[in-house]
Amino acid sequence: MSAIATTTPAAPISISAAQARSSDLEELISADPGQFRILTGDRPTGRLHLGHYFGTLHNRVRLQDLGVETYVLIADYQVLTDRDVADNLTEYVEELVLDYLAIGIDPARSTIFTHSAVPALNQLMLPFLSLVSIAELERNPTVKDEIAHSRQAAVSGLMYTYPVHQAADILFCKANLVPVGRDQLPHVELTRTVARRFNERYGVVFPRPDVLLSNAPLLLGTDGTKMSKSRGNAIALAADADETARLIKGATTDVERHITYDPVARPQVASLLLLAALCQDRAPEAVAEEIGSAGAAALKRTVTDAVNSYLAPIRARRAEYAEDRGYLRQILRAGNERANAVADATLVEVRQAMDALY
Incomplete structure (x- = not known):
């Protein structure tokens, strides 16, 4: 043996x-x-x-x-x-x-x-x-x-x-x-x-x-499945503001208009709320309460603004390094x-x- x-x-x-x-x-x-x-x-x-x-x-x-x-x-x-x-x-x-x-x-x-x-x-x-x-x-x-x-x-x-x-x-x-x-x-x-x-x-x-x-935290991809480079459902750090807005606009949500943070019952909505919260250093529940009954379109605008604002300095540094x-x-x-x-x-x-x- x-x-x-x-x-x-x-x-x-x-x-x-x-x-x-x-x-x-x-x-x-x-x-x-x-x-x-x-x-x-x-x-x-x-x-x-x-x-x-x-x-x-x-x-x-x-x-x-x-x-x-x-x-x-x-x-x-x-x-x-x-x-x-x-x-x-x-x-x-x-x-x-x-x-x-x-x-x-x-x-x-x-x-x-x-x-x-x-x-x-x-x-x-x-x-x-x-x-x-x-x-x-x-x-x-x-x-x-x-x-x-x-x-x-x-x-x-x-x-x-x-x-x-x-x-x-x-x-x-x-x-x-x-x-x-x-x-x-x-x-x-x-x-x-x-x-x-x-x-x-x-x-x-x-x-x-x-x-x-x-x-x-676990962030889902824009299609509601695991975020992955190979699945085309991820927002790259190098993505520009317009591409980011397009990807988030096409993200999967659900039919319920009132926005709540419920990772079990509403995983896609919860993932978007969590993404905005991470970028804003806030609780996802607070982001949801602020959006309220404004619906998925308002949620996606909030997430887009939060992500683009957070990534702006990272993207600027990346562009500078890419020159050399x-x-x-x-x-x-x-x-x-x-x-x-x-x-x-x-x-x-x-x-x-x-x-x-x-």
Whole structure:
């Protein structure tokens, strides 16, 4: 029987436990942000949208500004997990950098880098794969969902093993904190398992990263389903005011004229109210009360004005940065250089621990 099969699995991270731990972590961050290092990032598959912004991007800037050491990964290799071809990759990578800069990610304080430019990070996948069983990969709920919605003709090996790739992303820089939503808990759980098994087998090299669970609100797309780049139902951060107005005007609502905030009974209306409330830093109930019986048209005007007002400075900064594409490449070169130095040092430690440094 293999060493993996005889290893006792760690207890799954429950939502309640993650929430309680996240509350404690927020207090620790406030007291001493310098003790934390986070890894976060995105796949370059198109422009980021308001769901991304209020879901994760806003929180990244908050943590960066508090003084947490931040690594932001542009996961260009992972584009291939559910696609046969990585179309428009260079353009999408630059678009991500533009979005990051526009929202306030500071390349002087956060390391922005790409998968493909950091060989040592990807090399960590090999020993990590030896620590994980096929059954564990098959049980991963996120992998199951990604396979079910895959755009590939057949499931690739990269798709199957990408949770281990994500473990390499997190552990290459020894991140001890990973800000995620609930759906990403299984990936961090697997990362913690990989770190524990490596440390038990070869000696302590890696921290077991904590989850910082996001309380980010769920924003629906303009069609009332999950907001997604691929579904064409999202408002991109780079969208201009007219495009934003058009998208919101076409948003799904319901037949009831009086506007109320009821996420269960009226999810589409509630999502629009929540979007306006987030942009105005108000409670969605207050926005609903203000609109009252004015109906869906008034709701959409309110949301449009709130979104365009909120995004105006972000769009202005984005347009300014877009004038100098060379600066975007410079940021990536500097970030890749820093990430390579960290990854190379970690790989040396791994090889030493494995007695494989010749």
